[in-house]
Amino acid sequence: MTIKDIINRIKTDKTRLGITLYAPASSSDIVKFEEILHITLPDDIKTFYSFSNGFESDEDMFRIIPLEEIVDNIKDRNSFTESNGDFHIAEYMIYCDTWTLHVDSNDSSQYKIYNKTLNTIVLTNSFSEFLNVFLNKGVFDGLYSWRENLANKTK
Structure with missing residues (x-):
């Protein structure tokens, strides 16, 4: 499934899914974000943020975090990131838990999302x-x- 498939599904089913989309990030918003964080976002993540600068859902207040909020939060790094360039891309219940993005500094197409x-x-x-x-x-x-399930496989 591609990011375009996900975007089409959200467009079609956002009401049923309980999702409220934020306004799209402009290309200059994305460039500014990348400059501030000294990274290049992966293409699929840029595509998503160009569609919607994050969203919130009825499901346990889960959110994809807007770019400007990520920038604000980067100043307050916590022990839930592995390395300095990592940042939280998703959260739920007002930051009770987070999912974090690590982008390879040499190849932006190489990244991982971790918890x-x-x-x-x-x-x-x-x-x-x-x-x-x-x-x-x-x-x-x-x-x-x-x-x-992944944790059990690594035991």
């Missing part, structure tokens, strides 16, 4: 897959079950 509590579990290297899991099953039956 760190006591230990770090890399969920995926696909924003489309991450969103698809959330859209299909939500936070608990989707994202948390996914994390738990």
Whole structure:
């Protein structure tokens, strides 16, 4: 499933999914974000933010975080990031939990989305897959079950 498939699904089913979209980020918003964070966003994530600068959902107040909020939060890095350039791209219940993006500084097409509590579990290297899991099953039956299944495989 591509990011365009995810975008089309959200456009078609946003009411049923309980999703409120934010206004799209402009190309200059994205460039400014990349300059401030000294990164290049992966193309699929740029495509998504060009469609919607994040969203909020009825599902446990899950959100894809808007770019300007990510910039504001970067000043307050916490122990839930693995390295200095990482940032939270999704959160739920007003930052009770977060999902974090790590982009390879040498190749922006190489990235991972992880969740760190006591230990770090890399969920995926696909924003489309991450969103698809959330859209299909939500936070608990989707994202948390996914994390738990991956954690069990690494034991």
